[in-house]
Every structure is written in structure tokens, then in C-alpha cells.
Amino acid sequence: MIEAAKDVIRTATGIPDVALHVLLGLLVYFLCILIFRAPLRSWWPWLAVLALQSANEISDAIGDLPRRNGIEVRGTILDTAVTLLLPTIIVIAARLAFMRSQRLAPR
DSSP states (O other), rough: HHHHHHHHHEEEEEEEEHHHHHHHHHHHHHHHHHHTOOTTTTTTHHHHHHHOOOOOOOOHHHHHHHHSSOHHHHHHHHHHHHHHHHHHHHHHHHHHHHHHHHHHHHO
């Protein structure tokens, strides 16, 4: 079922898999920020992206076992890194900016 949905998205958009990982990672991240009203510096939206990406990779691994007699580890690592790259940069930048603003705030 998940693979069929992913195939529909790939076919409908024509966007390469790597770009889809980047875009969907950001989409999930920002939706979680909006839904949970979390600040950019919060790790919770990032963890939600990690959880969904992990579920996606588990689904891929289960689907790959009968076809390939194994799991494509390099692809899993690459997909996860690409999906989490921009949310990670945003969280770290926001946390650093917050810490800097706290140091500069008058007491």
C-alpha cells in the first residue's frame, strides 16, 4: 500500500526520489511545527520526521527482502541523511540563535 502511494507521487510529480525525500522531510517538519505550535528550536518536529522516515525505510526494507535477499543499507542511510539534512540545519541554527539572543538579552 505504501509503495503504491509512493509510486503515484513519483509518477504524478516526476520529481526524483532524492528531491522527494528533501521536500517531504521539510513538509513534515513544518507541519509538525504548525500542528504542535512548537518553536523552530524544538527537537520534537525533527523527531517526528525521523520517526516517519524510519517507518518509510522499514517499509522499504520489508518490500526489498523478497526481491533482493537483503536490505539496501547504503540507500537507507542516504535517504535518511537527505530527509533529515534541512530540518537538522534549521533546528541547530534556531537553537544557536536562541542561545545567542539569551546571552545578549539585558538582565
